[in-house]
Amino acid sequence: MKKAKQSKQSIHHDFNLINHENAVSLRLNKYISDSGYCSRREADRQIQAGNVFVDGVMAEVGMQIYDYQEVKVGETHINANQDRVYIMLHKPRGITCTTDLNQKDNIVTYMNYDQAIFPIGRLDKDTSGLILLTNDGDIVNKILREENGHDKEYIVKVDKHIKKDFIKNMESGVDIYNPRTHEMQRTNPCTVKQLNSHEFKIILNQGLNLQIRRMCKALDYRVVDLKRIRVMNVHLQDLSYGEWRYLTNDELKVMNGMLVDSKK
DSSP: OOOOOOOOOOOOTTSSSOOOOSSEEEEHHHHHHHSSSSSHHHHHHHHHHHHEEEEEEOOOOEEEEEETTTTEEEEEETTSOOOOOEEEEOOOTTOBOOTTTTSBBHHHHHHSSSOEEEEEEEEOOOEEEEEEESOOOOHHHHHHHHGGOOEEEEEESSSOOOHHHHHHHHHHHHHEEETTEEEEEEEEOEEEEESSSSEEEESSSSSTTTHHHHHHHHHHOOOEEEEEEETTTTOTTTTOTTEEOOOOOHHHHHHHHHHHHTTT
């Protein structure tokens, strides 16, 4: 597998631009995710499997952790106070957004970064474009929180000529199968703009599994190319295919403002 390349425009940033909870103690799963080891959900799985130890004693789900305590996952010492990194990658097709190193073409091996990082959300294997990665578990949960409704923008190419009723139906909502609930679900209204005979731009604030592909299929169209160009205020712009860079201070400031506003 080829490795991702750092863009020449990359810069390091101020690690204090994103607001974080200030607490005397933290839940164990948050402590682990803040270290960049894995997400909170995966941390709970590790705890339940008996792989997490606090001060040498097997941990329990939901327990509180203080800075002076020693936390280990297997043989790995966990430090939640490490410097935080925020990265954007122009993900190529064929790379899978998983932290499972045993899975072929996983995004962690592709990045080959010198710290543990994980993707914020996911793009399916056949989709290219913007994906954010970090070792900050707190921001992952803030961005992925469904009620926040943060925008994601895509360019989509389909297999046949786009008709007006297709655009109208996509905008108003489409009934698609949700594999998590095993039920049909109507997608939220969204913004769709036709670009040419076979391409359109779509802005979603939802993140259902394979949502755009399922929406198109329900309307008798097939996606032949799908590329994400924006997440919240972060735009892919001219970042080359397969390259990554750190988010800028300005991008982090705006993102933090959006995350704070979403709580109101």
